[in-house]
Amino acid sequence: MPSPVIASEGHSSWQTLHEWFNEPHDYEWIKHQRSGRAIIPIFRTLLGLMTVIFGLSAFYKLIGPDTPPTTPGKALSVFMICMCVAIAACWFTQPFPGRRGLLAFGIFADLGIAAAVLLVPDRSSGTFGCIVFAVTGTFATLFVSARWLVAHVVWSTTVTTVVFVLAYFQGEVDITTLLARGTVLFGAVTLVPIFAHLTWRTLYRDAQYSDRDPLTGLFNRRGLEGAVGDLFESARDDSSSLAFIVVDIDKFKTVNDLHGHAEGDHVIRRTANRLSTHLGERGVIARTGGEEYLAVIAGDPESTTLLIEGINAALSDCSDAIPTTVSVGAVMMTAESKAWSGGTSAILAATNVADSMMYQAKAAGGNTIRSAQI
Structure with a gap:
């Protein structure tokens, strides 16, 4: 990163x-x-x-x-x-x-x-x-x-x-x-x-x-747009699957209220580093909000699913000075999906569904994953 x-x-x-x-x-x-x-x-x-x-x-x-x-x-x-x-x-x-x-x-x-x-x-x-x-x-x-x-x-x-x-x-x-x-x-x-x-x-x-988030070094929304477009075209040419993953830090406002914004920034950077390490070079990762991240990764459905299922464990550690958990929403777009025919508009649709899945995970108490397939 x-x-x-x-x-x-x-x-x-x-x-x-x-x-x-x-x-x-x-x-x-x-x-x-x-x-x-x-x-x-x-x-x-x-x-x-x-x-x-x-x-x-x-x-x-x-x-x-x-x-x-x-x-x-x-x-x-x-x-x-x-x-x-x-x-x-x-x-x-x-x-x-x-x-x-x-x-x-x-x-x-x-x-x-x-x-x-x-x-x-x-x-x-x-x-x-x-x-x-x-x-x-x-x-x-x-x-x-x-x-x-x-x-x-x-x-x-x-x-x-x-x-x-x-x-x-x-x-x-x-x-x-x-x-x-x-x-x-x-x-x-x-x-x-x-x-x-x-x-x-x-x-x-x-x-x-200009396309990077200054706090984490991840893509910002501007950089994400071009990078995901390239990844979409590459995955389509290679007949790979794409996974859209939205990650949100649970109860982040409490972190800022109890420990201050400096420590909050540390938690944001820590989460970004761990997410980047966990997903490796499989795709692109962006910070899309204060404590929210969007990752888009390409690969076969089996290994991608294992990566998604391991996100909570990779990002949370109870021994941290300020322990946090995350809510994860994921959408899998397989190589056989009809969504590919929508072109790059499928990117927006998949991102919106992943965001909705993340809110479902948060509504369920956080520290969990909700996923769908399109």
């Missing part, structure tokens, strides 16, 4: 940068985010086109007046063209890559651009070519960690500096023109990627945690 989200207060700029630099990066975010899946084909197409443009640029350089003067340089150009064709084909035909694929593409692009701008005989053209590092900087902003982005920035800034020094000593461009170009490139190649990555990761972090 994710840790509760605690907002950072009073952080200095250096602390913010330190957290950004050391933050773990989710290379699979685009596959996990429900709202992001629709743009995967767009990203693949754009990255494929970018690779094709790299290949065409290398091809035009090879056949034009700026072709590398040495045989090794020409061979390297041919190699880069062939690699661009192969990588572009992968972007257009293969699934979106994970960590290794994304890092490999970033390294390939940075090395290829460096080779192109360093091998071109006309150093003035090389200074213009360095702007392509801004394109790979955009890629790094979206798809790699802060540490890899910094490595890209250091590499591209170093290569750009070398190209400008070589252009200066070649003597075909005056110093003021070089300084003007260099100033623009410094912003585009060095500063913009870092600023964009820092901003993007901050916004992404806020968006990622």
Whole structure:
């Protein structure tokens, strides 16, 4: 279960940068985010086109007046063209890559651009070519960690500096023109990627945690909607059963009245942790009210029923400093159920029935389970 989200207060700029630099990066975010899946084909197409443009640029350089003067340089150009064709084909035909694929593409692009701008005989053209590092900087902003982005920035800034020094000593461009170009490139190649990555990761972090309950780290209602929708579709494709389980802590108002809200929060977190541990990775769990939780789990009916029957024992312990019990309402939607034909509207119907079952359990005195099948 994710840790509760605690907002950072009073952080200095250096602390913010330190957290950004050391933050773990989710290379699979685009596959996990429900709202992001629709743009995967767009990203693949754009990255494929970018690779094709790299290949065409290398091809035009090879056949034009700026072709590398040495045989090794020409061979390297041919190699880069062939690699661009192969990588572009992968972007257009293969699934979106994970960590290794994304890092490999970033390294390939940075090395290829460096080779192109360093091998071109006309150093003035090389200074213009360095702007392509801004394109790979955009890629790094979206798809790699802060540490890899910094490595890209250091590499591209170093290569750009070398190209400008070589252009200066070649003597075909005056110093003021070089300084003007260099100033623009410094912003585009060095500063913009870092600023964009820092901003993007901050916004992404806020968006990622907006679907989580800050006290327990479980999904809130907003996060639950998308997660259950995904689970529903997956279970339907796999012909699995779904169980909708509503759990409510018995007599929770008494806990707050006798022990205070701080202890009440402790009981809520304790129950959330135990529920997550008991159900494991079988589905999704949300805190849907003050002391109420909704779990939706997929699997075969037999093992799912055993999990449901074990909830009371898993969540209650008489040796707790503040012992509590729970009322549980559960609804099983088997693979053969006609409710599947209702599509995602079946989710709302099943949740309402499970909630009604929970109130029946509470009316029976609590610390019990009431279940139904639809």
